[in-house]
Amino acid sequence: MATTSAATAFALVQSELQTLEQILGEAARPSDPVMGQLLGLVLPGGGKRLRPLLALLWGRSHNHRRERLIPFAAALELLHTATLVHDDIVDEATVRRGEPTLSARVRNSIAVLVGDYLFAQAAAQAVSTDHVGVMRSFTATSMDIITGQIDESMSDGVLTLTQEQYLRRIGGKTAALFALSARGGAMLSDAPERVVFAAEQYGYKLGLAFQIVDDILDVVGDARDLGKPVGSDMRQGVATLPALLVRDQVPTSLFQAAYSGGGKQEESIRLLLETIRSRGGVEGSYAEADRLKADAYACLEVLPHGPVRDALLDLGEFVVQRVK
Amino acid sequence: MATTSAATAFALVQSELQTLEQILGEAARPSDPVMGQLLGLVLPGGGKRLRPLLALLWGRSHNHRRERLIPFAAALELLHTATLVHDDIVDEATVRRGEPTLSARVRNSIAVLVGDYLFAQAAAQAVSTDHVGVMRSFTATSMDIITGQIDESMSDGVLTLTQEQYLRRIGGKTAALFALSARGGAMLSDAPERVVFAAEQYGYKLGLAFQIVDDILDVVGDARDLGKPVGSDMRQGVATLPALLVRDQVPTSLFQAAYSGGGKQEESIRLLLETIRSRGGVEGSYAEADRLKADAYACLEVLPHGPVRDALLDLGEFVVQRVK
Numbered sequence: 067m068a069t070t071s072a073a074t075a076f077a078l079v080q081s082e083l084q085t086l087e088q089i090l091g092e093a094a095r096p097s098d099p100v101m102g103q104l105l106g107l108v109l110p111g112g113g114k115r116l117r118p119l120l121a122l123l124w125g126r127s128h129n130h131r132r133e134r135l136i137p138f139a140a141a142l143e144l145l146h147t148a149t150l151v152h153d154d155i156v157d158e159a160t161v162r163r164g165e166p167t168l169s170a171r172v173r174n175s176i177a178v179l180v181g182d183y184l185f186a187q188a189a190a191q192a193v194s195t196d197h198v199g200v201m202r203s204f205t206a207t208s209m210d211i212i213t214g215q216i217d218e219s220m221s222d223g224v225l226t227l228t229q230e231q232y233l234r235r236i237g238g239k240t241a242a243l244f245a246l247s248a249r250g251g252a253m254l255s256d257a258p259e260r261v262v263f264a265a266e267q268y269g270y271k272l273g274l275a276f277q278i279v280d281d282i283l284d285v286v287g288d289a290r291d292l293g294k295p296v297g298s299d300m301r302q303g304v305a306t307l308p309a310l311l312v313r314d315q316v317p318t319s320l321f322q323a324a325y326s327g328g329g330k331q332e333e334s335i336r337l338l339l340e341t342i343r344s345r346g347g348v349e350g351s352y353a354e355a356d357r358l359k360a361d362a363y364a365c366l367e368v369l370p371h372g373p374v375r376d377a378l379l380d381l382g383e384f385v386v387q388r389v390k
Numbered sequence: 391m392a393t394t395s396a397a398t399a400f401a402l403v404q405s406e407l408q409t410l411e412q413i414l415g416e417a418a419r420p421s422d423p424v425m426g427q428l429l430g431l432v433l434p435g436g437g438k439r440l441r442p443l444l445a446l447l448w449g450r451s452h453n454h455r456r457e458r459l460i461p462f463a464a465a466l467e468l469l470h471t472a473t474l475v476h477d478d479i480v481d482e483a484t485v486r487r488g489e490p491t492l493s494a495r496v497r498n499s500i501a502v503l504v505g506d507y508l509f510a511q512a513a514a515q516a517v518s519t520d521h522v523g524v525m526r527s528f529t530a531t532s533m534d535i536i537t538g539q540i541d542e543s544m545s546d547g548v549l550t551l552t553q554e555q556y557l558r559r560i561g562g563k564t565a566a567l568f569a570l571s572a573r574g575g576a577m578l579s580d581a582p583e584r585v586v587f588a589a590e591q592y593g594y595k596l597g598l599a600f601q602i603v604d605d606i607l608d609v610v611g612d613a614r615d616l617g618k619p620v621g622s623d624m625r626q627g628v629a630t631l632p633a634l635l636v637r638d639q640v641p642t643s644l645f646q647a648a649y650s651g652g653g654k655q656e657e658s659i660r661l662l663l664e665t666i667r668s669r670g671g672v673e674g675s676y677a678e679a680d681r682l683k684a685d686a687y688a689c690l691e692v693l694p695h696g697p698v699r700d701a702l703l704d705l706g707e708f709v710v711q712r713v714k
Contacts, residue, residue: 096533096537098537098540098541100537100540100541100544101537101540104540152502152503152506155498155499155502156499156500156502156503157499158499174479174498175479175480175481175482175543176480176540176543176544178476178479178480178502178505179476179480179536179539179540179543180540181502181506182476182505182506182509182532182536183533183536183537183540185506185509185510186509186529186532186533186536187529187533189513189528189529189532190526190529190530190533193522193525193526193529196522198517198520198522201517201525202514202517204513205510205511205513205514205517206514208506208510208513209420209507209510209511209514212503212506212507212510213420213422213425213507215503216422216424216425216428216500216503216504216507217422217424219499219500219503220424220500
């Protein structure tokens with residue numbers, strides 16, 4: 067299957083995305099020089115800006131209020147970056163997107179404060195939307211995301227985690243922010259409640275699909291493309307859908323050895339990854355992602371046919387596209 | 391000099407403070423049980439609620455809008471608690487207020503997330519004031535505080551730090567939040583701009599005085615009253631005013647040894663603390679705190695004589711009172 071670039075989606079909001087980059091660039095240059103240096107290590111990022119994209123597209127579902135959408139898009143990307151910085155501390159990750167993580171470059175304690183600063187910047191941008199309802203959604207979602215991270219990092223049930231629990235976990239960790247992005251965009255365009263609700267559902271389902279594909283990539287991806295070694299989730303003790311789907315087909319001892327560290331962990335990870343690939347863990351996960359994408363598409367019925375709806379369909383394809 | 395309890399100040403806003411405790415109690419019981427357990431370790435706190443007190447008192451300077459003031463007071467206390475939780479990670483502190491710190495009880499990574507959650511809760515309460523100007527001040531001050539923490543933790547210039555730099559540092563670390571508390575209270579009472587400005591100045595000056603007294607306590611205090619060992623600032627490499635005032639009178643080697651760790655650190659700390667006490671470092675610092683208190687009092691001229699002004703005077707005495 068050919069890969070898609072979501073070109074339609076990006077093209078529609080190209081000018082807003084450029085303004086967003088300017089704002090993120092300014093955010094990386096605060097008056098304090100020490101803070102500026104540190105932010106310069108994380109903010110350029112080179113991420114895909116998927117969350118801003120969602121907000122900007124749903125922000126065209128009714129009235130297009132550019133001046134409110136841009137700060138909201140910035141708030142989403144800053145919040146996302148803040149959670150990545152703190153996540154890398156929690157996970158003791160040393161590499162992200164092919165670059166050393168901030169917590170690998172500077173003391174952990176400094177990375178804590180840089181993440182805090184990004185959170186505060188995100189909140190400041192959310193306030194700049196001047197829309198109290200959106201601010202409320204923003205802070206509530208922030209709490210959901212952090213709760214999801216705590217739950218992930220406190221539980222160690224790779225042997226007992228159910229698919230339902232897995233979905234709830236990636237819901238908090240990833241889909242909640244996708245849902246906020248779409249919902250907030252719709253709210254800022256003064257869309258009626260049923261559209262706001264559909265936007266939230268679309269974002270949530272797409273976020274789940276996105277995280278599943280991300281989890282698949284950790285099984286089948288190329289370390290160079292991923293920007294981090296394959297099997298990272300196992301090394302961090304985080305069970306994902308591809309593994310859950312084959313758990314019943316492998317010896318418990320192998321499963322445990324792959325997730326719990328110890329001398330034979332690397333060998334066990336290699337073996338378990340191979341098993342996941344050969345026993346349908348990858349295909350089954352893609353099927354689930356496709357189901358979720360279809361659920362997301364169904365939410366688009368509230369929108370008239372036209373460029374915005376087309377772009378959101380395009381974005382869905384982009385998010386769940388298969389690795390060649 | 392007899393100690394004062396700020397009884398007038400507390401009495402005036404007693405009912406609001408009770409409601410605040412209820413809200414903080416609810417904040418410690420989110421729907422997620424794991425998060426609830428963790429918050430229960432830090433939120434009861436037993437702090438003096440000085441920042442809420444400032445907000446509630448200045449919130450009576452014009453129109454008394456209780457429904458806006460209470461969430462703002464909660465936001466301040468939650469933000470303060472969040473910074474304490476992350477500060478203890480940065481400082482590797484194991485004891486605060488006589489209790490083990492959160493980062494001493496649970497993994498650092500969990501403490502990072504609990505602090506994040508508190509930040510998000512604080513922002514949510516700030517949004518509940520429904521006052522966009524106050525929200526703006528809230529996020530801007532959050533950034534100032536974090537920048538101050540970074541500057542403190544990145545610089546190691548105990549031998550070169552000037553008094554001016556010290557004041558700027560404690561300005562970011564402590565006085566900025568006092569200033570926000572007073573300013574926000576005045577804003578929420580719809581006070582005219584000159585009163586809002588005076589409130590901010592009062593809070594800032596009082597915050598500086600408060601931090602200086604706190605720094606004095608680390609030199610002369612009783613470990614039991616302090617809830618942490620005397621000389622903690624030196625152990626953490628943080629130069630404070632009492633030490634700066636005697637720096638020219640002690641050998642550089644002693645100063646360095648007290649701040650930079652190594653085998654003779656404890657002995658050097660004992661010796662340096664004694665020198666500070668005998669060479670006027672404590673008296674000189676109290677004199678500076680008194681000057682700042684007088685500056686704060688001058689700001690109260692904008693208020694009519696009456697219970698609010700009396701309470702703010704009372705609070706000033708409370709903050710800079712001497713240790714017996």
